[in-house]
Amino acid sequence: MTRTQRQDHSRTTELHDRLWQGLETLRRHARARLEIDTRALAALRIALGTIILLDLFHRAGSLEVFYTDAGVYPLAAYESTYGRYTGLSLHAASGELWFQQLLFAIAGLFAVALILGYRTRLVGFVSLVLLFSLHARNPAVLNGADRLFRVLLFVALVTPLGERWSVDALRRGSARRTVVGFGTAALLAQPIVVFTQNAILKHEGERWYAGEGIGVAITDDAMTIFLGNHLGAYPGLLEALNWAWVTLLAGSAAFLLLTRGWLRVPVVFAYLGAFAGLLLSFSVGLFPFVLAAAVLPFLPTQFWDALERLVPARVAHWQPRTSWLGPVGRPPLEWRVLETLRQRGRDDVASFVTDYGRSFLTIAGALVLAWILLFGAAHVSSYDVPDEINSPHLNEQRWGLYAPDPSESYDWYGTEARLEDRSSVGAFGDENITADRPPDASQEYEDFRERKYLESVRDSGWGDSEGIIATSYADWACEQAIEEYGDDEVDRVIIYRFNQPQPLEGEYEEDSTHYTVIERSC
Structure with a gap:
């Protein structure tokens, strides 16, 4: 090898070493920012399971109204609206209240298992399936947070959520301190x-x-x-x-x-x-x-x-x-098969x-x-x-x-029943419906899911989804009014939407307006 060749080889080797050192430095900095402490993953796992329980507890208060045939969104409405979700809900296998209660209880048990970190990835996957099924059963009550929740749960399942603070960790007998990867x-x-x-x-x-x-x-x-x-x-x-x-x-x-x-x-x-x-x-x-x-x-x-x-x-x-766990404390099945x-x-x-x-x-x-x-x-x-x-x-x-x-405006809704004697009353036994702006419009709803559903009723009443959501709600309102006032008394129900432009500099400068969303004979 000539002197020139040796110099070229030396420069090439030096350049290669610098490039390798640069890549190694970049890898080290990237790892330091992308690795996650497994205790943080454990905290995330516990948070996800807890949110599932909170969500189930909150929805349970309106379980019959939103998820059964006796409510505002019967199976007939499920099968005719939101086509992207048709056939994707286990909850749609029955419109009976007991069936929904059973699935809620099962979802709660899996959420507890997720919190405890027992067979974390399998339990998390089942929880995700049940969560998606619940969402698909009545998409009209969902907002962006529900979608973000199922997305976050899905993404979390490609990480070792059960690495620390879990039954899985006890069964393995070891745990990593940090993890990093895609x-x-x-x-x-x-x-x-x-x-x-x-x-x-x-x-x-x-x-x-x-x-x-x-x-x-x-x-x-x-x-x-x-x-x-x-x-x-x-x-x-x-x-x-x-x-x-x-x-x-x-x-x-x-x-x-x-x-x-x-x-x-x-x-x-x-x-x-x-x-x-x-x-x-x-x-x-x-x-x-x-x-x-x-x-x-x-x-x-x-x-x-x-x-x-x-x-x-x-x-x-x-x-x-692990002996305290009884049969659960045995090594995971897949470990026993490999052994x-x-x-x-x-x-x-x-x-x-x-x-x-x-x-x-x-x-x-x-x-x-x-x-x-x-x-x-x-x-x-x-x-x-x-x-x-x-x-x-x-x-x-x-x-x-x-x-x-x-x-820059907000809505609230009222459901009026017209009786056979031509008088008007609140369909649910409440006060007569008026266009007066309420002291606190947020109190006009039981919770945010009722607000979301009534927004879907509003949109359906204007012609979307062939009006099925609006007509199903009106049919349910008829049943509630008949139960309140008697079968021979109620002629029809009318759902109103009230819209109020928001105040400018703290003062309301415009009165609210109202629209008829749907009027339906009982």
């Missing part, structure tokens, strides 16, 4: 896509980036609750909160991904504080709980170590015994199954990450997803809460 990257990407997309959609409006978004949203009396009812007296504070919220949304990628260690902790708690404010101010369903759960994986190892140091030593060092194969000299088969399982999870995590980024970007850009994969069941990454602008 699955964890997908889990961290999901809330960032939600925040960033929402920030972009808000930019298409006029209010949020003028500092007025929260000020307008807080005047929506049908959505504003508790703390929100008092914030309108402080316009300066509302503008500051507006800019803080927009900053958290638009800067989420930088705040949550570029930070690490202790620097990330106050950032996460800033988001948690914002979600607490959302919970106390607006009736938006599960959004505050699901968003809070979604940012838990960002809490770093330093936080969990410090939290454990606050626990009394006798508690921190207490170790439960049997090895004992019979089939190490090759056992190794193939183990490697195949790991490869499958890696591929699944990569596909989920690609799904989040592809569909999330498509919704805020001119890019069209290829027709081959543009399914309504995949196109779930649409996050437009209060975007592009908050509504």
